[in-house]
Amino acid sequence: MQFKRILATGAALLALSLPAMAGTLKWGASRDISSLDPYSYGDSFALGVLNHSYEGLMRYDRNLKIEPALAASYEIISPTTWRFKLREGVKFHNGADFTAEDVQASLLRATNPKSPLRGNIPAYKGSRVIDEHTIEIDVSANYPLLLNDLTTIYIFDAGWLKENNAEAPTDVGSGTEGYATYHENGTGPFKVESRQPDAKTVFVKYDGWWDKPQHNIDRIELTPIASSATRVAALLSGDIDFTDQAPVQDLPRLEAASGQVKLLEGTDLRTVMIGFSQRDQLLSGAPNPMKDLRVRQAMQLAIDLDLIQKRVMRGKSRNAGALVAPLIPGYDAAIDVPVKADPEKAKALLKEAGAEGFEFEFNCADTLVNEEQVCQAVASMWSRVGLKPKLDQGPRAVQTPKRSAGKVDVYTLGWATLPMLDTYSLTSQVLHTKEGSFGIFNWGGWSDKEFDKVTEASAVELDRTKRLALEAQSLKIAKDHALMIPLHQQPLAWATSAKVADFPLFSDNLPRLWLVKM
């Protein structure tokens, strides 16, 4: 009798707990978000996670095309003024109505001098509330990429910000904490139920979402698992349903467990490339032979992309001929032809330029996929044609200051054009002459008048077709001058448990769970 009762209680408990479990997606990420405040730390991953709760005026759809989110429509009324009609009937998670005031307050917060996200919307000058659901945004010049920028400027509730004294972003220098670090109030498909930093952040479905949900998830539990072996173990044992960072070396093992695990593989938007110093002297003080086009071409010809793809990247990467991935606007297939290795020709070119066997430092960090091995492979290929690369490998935090101070000869760079998702991100920040807000990542000190002219022209061209043609032209100039050597697009591997039915893979490496069916 006793036993039966226990069984009955157990069954009842099971019945109670099962419906709650259905629709729960446990997401094992490789790191945690640092804060619930999207304007706290310049971090694409955190912005991607918080996009489940907060939304911008625009967003990316299934195919990474921009579509209106909180804006219903927009028009360009003068070259420097955009008018947005806002969606009506949208409610924040606290029940407040979404209006133009909210957009203005959010833009102010994002562009505050202390906001680390200010660079995400560089052309912003000001905004005017026209009526409850109309707002005009002024930009500094013709600026075709405003819509791209607005995808990462998430909208807060103005009243909520004011009430909680959070109208300005938190300033770590001042020593006072911000309300938005711990609390969330967006308009998105999920709201934050609870958060324990580095342990678990729970999102639950928001029933009042303005859009028709395509997902059937009731609850998301985001758990960071920093150690990749532990993450793979958690996936195999069923403790998590999804990871956006399946380590490349464990892919065969996950593939073998095909009954329990589904692998989603693709190529990332991030293009890995090698850049050169264009200064008169190398770090060693010797004159810089890499100012000669023939030397740069020789260094490119020495690299065997197929070998790197096969051996170092285990066949998972995509060899690149252009500096941006195919999905990025501005990409031109005609340029994207990988250069075939030809060590003999490389040697001949080096001889012709009188630069045989020069010594240089090769600065490598640790953030790209298998970066250490890629660098070692490239260095040995250069040694084969008689060059003397000195490998300088270190963590990103150590290498970046050297790079931005221009203390490099040759360096690696991975550029995904995030958060803009446009070739202009690369041409303006990596390849343009370093001046003003241009060329911040132009670590080699490259400067070419013609290139700058084309890039600046593309910045103010509002006609999309013409703009993309200009961007393709900049990429062509870059290729002809061998400004940087493109290597490959990195592999991207997500893995889900078998119970997830439809999980769209995004090549910007940001999961969008509101499109997932379990």
Next chain:
Amino acid sequence: MLAFLIKRIGNAVLVMLTVAFFAFLIFRFLGDPVEMMVNESATQSDRDELRARLGLNEGFLVQYVRFVGNAAQGEFGLSWRNQQSVIGLIAERFPATFELVIIATLLSLAIGIPLGVFTAIGRGRWWAESLQFGSIIGVSLPSFLVGILLILIFSVSLGWLPGYGRGDVVNLGWWSTGLLTQSGRAAVVLPSLSLSLFQITLVMRLVRAEMLETLRADFIKFARARGVRRRALWFRHALKNCLMPVVTLTAMQVGNLIAFALVTETVFQWPGMGMLFMQAVTFVDIPVMAAYLCIVSFIFVTLNTFVDIAYAVIDPRLRAA
């Protein structure tokens, strides 16, 4: 006694100041935090401005003096990565680390002491010698490897225990505990086992050596002649005489465990102070690193001071020293 105490506290403060000094000396080689804080599109002037606001342009001595000055007033500032108060962050993580360390310590005593007794009384038998030999593995295997092995066996293959995290926690005031829930208790097993493995073998070897010594003593022989049962002889009379060094060792090792828990915490994604510190290193989060190092050295110094005071109370000869 008062002079002794004052001297010890003075020592403690000196140790902490020195630790912080070396910490700030090293921070410069960890890289540039500003590069980690801003995103790709920040302009150079944005970066410079942030660097100035954080006081990173000044020399390390100025940064160090400012840190000590603020710390003396109980101000440790905000974490650059989490934008939360550093003290709050550490207080939030301390219970997780503390519970892990206490359970690992209890495990090491509960397993290590009986094993030590058995290997002592069975000296020369095959099972005692193989246990003794096996304990070398515990000393020599690095704890991250032990952790991964435990996860592979108990979590992936057998599916008995969770391989990461802390399970559900219950908040008792500011203290969060995982010991009151089923999932929390299940989650603590593997990390504490992995953390205590080294400690178990240490306790076992210590108890074994002490037992061998004690079993040769006269009072054991007399007790035996008097007909005291063997079990009572080993566990009541002999063992009691072996425990003094074990208690000392355990007290000293708690500090070590807190400091070295960071490897275990990283492997098991245990949301404790070690995990926090590891992330702070990756992101060059100087306020968190500085506070963590100070607090851990404070714990070390306090434990050592207590041990010294206990000794001084027991042995008057040490008070003059």
